[in-house]
Amino acid sequence: MELAYGHPKSLKPIQTKYCPGCGHGVIHRLVAEVVDEMGLQERSIILNPVGCAIWADLYFDFDSVQPAHGRTPAAATGIKRMLPDHLVICYQGDGDLAAIGTAEAVHAANRGEKFTTIFVNNAIYGMTGGQMAPTTLVGQKATTAPYGRDPIEAGMGYPIRVCELLATLGGTKYLARGSVDTAVNVRKTKQYIKKAFEAQMRGEGFSMVEVLSPCPTNWQMSPPEAAEWVGQSMAAFYPLGEIKNTLEEAKR
Amino acid sequence: MAEDKRLMKGNEAIGEAAVRAGCRAYFGYPITPQNELTAYMAKNMLDKKRTFIQAESEVSAINMVYGAAATGARTMTSSSSPGLSLKQEGISYACGADLPLVIVNVQRSGPGLGGISPGQSDYFQSTRGGGHGDYYHLVLAPKSVQEAADLTYEAFDLADRWRMPVMILADGLIGQMMEGVVLPPARDLAALPRKPWAVGRQADSHRPINHVTSINLVPDELEAANRKRFARYDEIKQAEVRFEEVNTEKAELVFVAYGTSSRVCLGALEMAKKAGVELGLFRPISLWPFPEKRVAELAAKGKKFLAVEMSMGQMVEDVRLAANGKTEVGFYGRCGGNIPSEEEVFAEAMRLVGTKSGK
Numbered sequence: 001m002e003l004a005y006g007h008p009k010s011l012k013p014i015q016t017k018y019c020p021g022c023g024h025g026v027i028h029r030l031v032a033e034v035v036d037e038m039g040l041q042e043r044s045i046i047l048n049p050v051g052c053a054i055w056a057d058l059y060f061d062f063d064s065v066q067p068a069h070g071r072t073p074a075a076a077t078g079i080k081r082m083l084p085d086h087l088v089i090c091y092q093g094d095g096d097l098a099a100i101g102t103a104e105a106v107h108a109a110n111r112g113e114k115f116t117t118i119f120v121n122n123a124i125y126g127m128t129g130g131q132m133a134p135t136t137l138v139g140q141k142a143t144t145a146p147y148g149r150d151p152i153e154a155g156m157g158y159p160i161r162v163c164e165l166l167a168t169l170g171g172t173k174y175l176a177r178g179s180v181d182t183a184v185n186v187r188k189t190k191q192y193i194k195k196a197f198e199a200q201m202r203g204e205g206f207s208m209v210e211v212l213s214p215c216p217t218n219w220q221m222s223p224p225e226a227a228e229w230v231g232q233s234m235a236a237f238y239p240l241g242e243i244k245n246t247l248e249e250a251k252r
Numbered sequence: 253m254a255e256d257k258r259l260m261k262g263n264e265a266i267g268e269a270a271v272r273a274g275c276r277a278y279f280g281y282p283i284t285p286q287n288e289l290t291a292y293m294a295k296n297m298l299d300k301k302r303t304f305i306q307a308e309s310e311v312s313a314i315n316m317v318y319g320a321a322a323t324g325a326r327t328m329t330s331s332s333s334p335g336l337s338l339k340q341e342g343i344s345y346a347c348g349a350d351l352p353l354v355i356v357n358v359q360r361s362g363p364g365l366g367g368i369s370p371g372q373s374d375y376f377q378s379t380r381g382g383g384h385g386d387y388y389h390l391v392l393a394p395k396s397v398q399e400a401a402d403l404t405y406e407a408f409d410l411a412d413r414w415r416m417p418v419m420i421l422a423d424g425l426i427g428q429m430m431e432g433v434v435l436p437p438a439r440d441l442a443a444l445p446r447k448p449w450a451v452g453r454q455a456d457s458h459r460p461i462n463h464v465t466s467i468n469l470v471p472d473e474l475e476a477a478n479r480k481r482f483a484r485y486d487e488i489k490q491a492e493v494r495f496e497e498v499n500t501e502k503a504e505l506v507f508v509a510y511g512t513s514s515r516v517c518l519g520a521l522e523m524a525k526k527a528g529v530e531l532g533l534f535r536p537i538s539l540w541p542f543p544e545k546r547v548a549e550l551a552a553k554g555k556k557f558l559a560v561e562m563s564m565g566q567m568v569e570d571v572r573l574a575a576n577g578k579t580e581v582g583f584y585g586r587c588g589g590n591i592p593s594e595e596e597v598f599a600e601a602m603r604l605v606g607t608k609s610g611k
Binding site for chain 2: 042043045047048054057061062063064065066067068071074075076077078079080081082083086103104106107111
């Protein structure tokens, strides 16, 4: 009998350390499914970032490189330039990409580095225990924003829309924002990831898929509440969809 | 084959040696006094269809090197003192992940922005592991354009052999001056060492997956990894100590100096000879590992030392540690971008010889 639905080969069949309701597990699975569908398991390299997803190298069943916090796109640049026929996946959280590693992300994108960033935006620092992230929403509470993010009085600044920020750069070819709050959005996110990986393998320039992802533990919500908050609060500020698509196929 | 001899700037000779050693990727950021090196790599790497990137920062450059090294490619970055401070995070990670790569520091004067004239005040940073954690890496100090080329060429082999970063610790004078240099032959890229631990090309062999990482949250495992690395450091201390000696047998007082300072001391040796005094020079070439055994032997023979540096006194601490109280260790240094003159070094040596020998 044909197997209609099974565990992806590129993802090890083990339980993850991620908290109940965390989005990383779903996002890992989507990445692994696309890698399998493209037949790239032995030609893929993931960069596991500092943050919760540092555990990614335990779960993906392909090569990995772990760089310093935020330097992920710089290391991905070095890897992809040496192995241009490999699928290089730069997996980053919001702290890694939009705070400590902003310069690396912006310049790798601007150079049009031909790897794909999977940007997991959960609006909080997970690994370190719930501090304010660059993408924390205005009014959202964090251990370092105990009264909620206050851009003006407390000078905490505003949440950064990374896709829109990068969209102005010539090197970026495909920037999409998905979400893993509902089954429909999960499926759409997988399509974005596949489009980005295919564009990378065609050598089309920088691609990124941002994924709005729940963090029930640090949001102090139940998993269903957290998924709902992604759809209602996060998606209201971070619009879903393809933010920029200048791929060759889109021009046709 | 006729030897390939040219007149080159130190910075350019380092670049050419790296190209010939099989450097496949260079990443750098502009900083004086090493800019000719980055420009040389831009032209020559791009001409050879190799990778050159002017990074957005020193921080990014060392992490690009980290990524390229993880794939097993020979790779290099270069900078000068303030830029090396920025690279320390990446160097710590590279040491923790056991990655072979080459770093060139064309030292200037500090601290802070300091000046752009030559300095030797990054000795502590280079030899003590300037970043966080327990680690060391090889540090080689050239005295001439020729030696800068030779050591750079060899640094790639040493990095691969020991799986660690190798630093060329030059200074602004060596980087900027022109001398004759005999260039080494270009390495065959296809014949470079295989690296079974590297990421990529898994499809060729269907080997188990590889991870390049420095994280380990299990204390006993991390301690075991660190102890294993330190066992390798002990092997390196046996195998890779390098130094040069001039007239140390006859001399009562021996200069200890590396790089540019050692050349000044050679001038002082000549002045001493004319004055009928025998002085010697002990020149460490490997700063880590420091030639501590040989310094201890000379100390046991009763030689006095005078460490000469373009700093307020950094290497002198290693000389004192090696001498272990068995002899006198003097220090003469200039800093701020100044280079000591032969006359002042000679005068200081004569003062030390005179005061203690009663002449």
